[in-house]
Amino acid sequence: MKKLIIPFMLMLVLIISACGKESATQKENNSDASKEEKSEFITYQSETGPVEVPADPQRVILLSGFTGNVLQLGVNVVGVDVWSKNNPTFEKELKDVEEVSDENLEKIIELEPDLIIGLSNVKNLDKLKEIAPTVTYTWGKVDYLTQHVEIGKLLNKEKEAQAWVDDFKKRAETAGEEIRAKIGEDTTVTVIESYDKDLYVFGDNWARGTEILYQAMKLKMPEKVQKMALESGYYALSAEVLPEYAGDYIILSKYADADSSFQETETYKNIPAVKNGQVFEMTGNGASFSDPVTLEKQLAFFEESFLGN
Structure with missing residues (x-):
């Protein structure tokens, strides 16, 4: 009997130990999942305060320009304002993108955006915020290059935006030197x-x-x-x-x-x-x-x- 009791006790200890490890592993997995879930969003410091926005937006709607900023950073656009849609500069990129307005909320809802960007004077702002995280900017509050960096921060692509700004500024200044030397x-x-x-x-x-x-x-x-x-x-x-x-x-x-x-x-x-x-x-x-x-x-x-x- 004693010979049988010892293996039984040993087996019981192993089962309890395994359960403990499984429970710890499950907690770790839950913790990792929680971290992953949290990482799906970032907090952007907008003009009106902090806004939780997607860390990797996939369906962006632009109601007041900024279209070229988002396109340059390689983020998908699903809806744009009439001026952007009719802009020949973006004709190729926006060929299959819908035209939207801040007054046509039904259309915006249909497009299922995960981020909306516009100017501070957009209409129906409160309703837009109910559809998706919405960030607005006051036109001219910052200079044109700083604006691109801000869009970069919003889209979680600040480094890419800053790199373009630095390069463009250098190239434009060099061209200016050559032009002034000529004229x-x-x-x-x-x-x-x-x-x-x-x-x-x-x-x-x-x-x-x-x-x-x-x-x-x-x-x-x-x-x-x-x-x-x-x-x-x-x-x-x-x-x-x-x-x-x-x-x-x-x-x-x-x-x-x-x-x-x-x-x-x-x-x-x-x-x-x-x-x-x-x-x-x-x-x-x-x-x-x-x-x-x-x-x-x-x-x-x-x-x-x-x-x-």
């Missing part, structure tokens, strides 16, 4: 846009390539433009006074359906930049964006126009 340090450049029947000149932070030309490349704007448009960002003017704002070079942003009859007037034809062939026309459609995809396109345009690269 002269004091040579002025004016950015004009023809939209519908109106004409505008721009300061140094209103897209249309102004951030590149004036901030990164350090090209100069005429005093009249600086006085009227630098602080406000843009200034509307008539064709009759255009010569007063024209620099030695003109970047003319033209929308496809804009009234360009001003270019046929003697007033316009007698502007020195026009007479000297120093007007560079670029497509206005899409020029109002200042995201990485657009900026790369504009930088290439300026290098080709000024340097023939």
